[in-house]
Amino acid sequence: MEGQRVDKLNSTLEEIKSTVGEQDSKKMELDKCKRIIQKLSSFSTDCEECYRHFIDLEAHIEHLMDKKDSLVEDDFKHHKQKIGDIRSHLQKQHKLVPSGYYMSIYMSLGISLGVVLGLLIFDNIGLGLPFGISIGLAIGVGVDEDAKKKGLTL
Numbered sequence: 001m002e003g004q005r006v007d008k009l010n011s012t013l014e015e016i017k018s019t020v021g022e023q024d025s026k027k028m029e030l031d032k033c034k035r036i037i038q039k040l041s042s043f044s045t046d047c048e049e050c051y052r053h054f055i056d057l058e059a060h061i062e063h064l065m066d067k068k069d070s071l072v073e074d075d076f077k078h079h080k081q082k083i084g085d086i087r088s089h090l091q092k093q094h095k096l097v098p099s100g101y102y103m104s105i106y107m108s109l110g111i112s113l114g115v116v117l118g119l120l121i122f123d124n125i126g127l128g129l130p131f132g133i134s135i136g137l138a139i140g141v142g143v144d145e146d147a148k149k150k151g152l153t154l
């Protein structure tokens with residue numbers, strides 16, 4: 001996928017963002033959209049589905065741009081669904097994870113560990129929990145950083 005098309009989409013997204021305002025662009029996860037576009041374009045040479053998603057998203061964003069002054073609830077819904085579909089493809093086929101994904105996993109592991117340690121060693125859950133949580137956090141942040149470095153996060 002030519003970088004030009006990606007650049008054009010990004011600037012279109014910026015324009016939509018400045019029109020709809022902070023709140024709606026958060027709602028539409030426009031920043032996430034950019035990352036998704038980046039990923040789709042990098043996979044599109046090898047993955048037909050990414051290529052199709054890219055074309056589809058491109059048309060969709062142009063459509064949003066056309067009616068950026070008069071977007072209604074249905075447009076947001078439609079948009080969310082599209083992004084959701086693409087995201088699930090990227091996660092399933094290309095093994096991408098949402099940013100902060102590992103942290104939430106290790107965090108919950110840390111909490112269970114904290115409970116177990118608290119009960120077994122300290123005889124006090126309140127003492128074990130902070131311990132478990134800080135271990136979970138430390139590992140999770142590290143793994144997230146690593147995934148990010150390898151370009152595996154969305």
Ligand SMILES: [Zn+2]
Nearest residue numbers: 043047049050
């Ligand atoms: Zn793909």
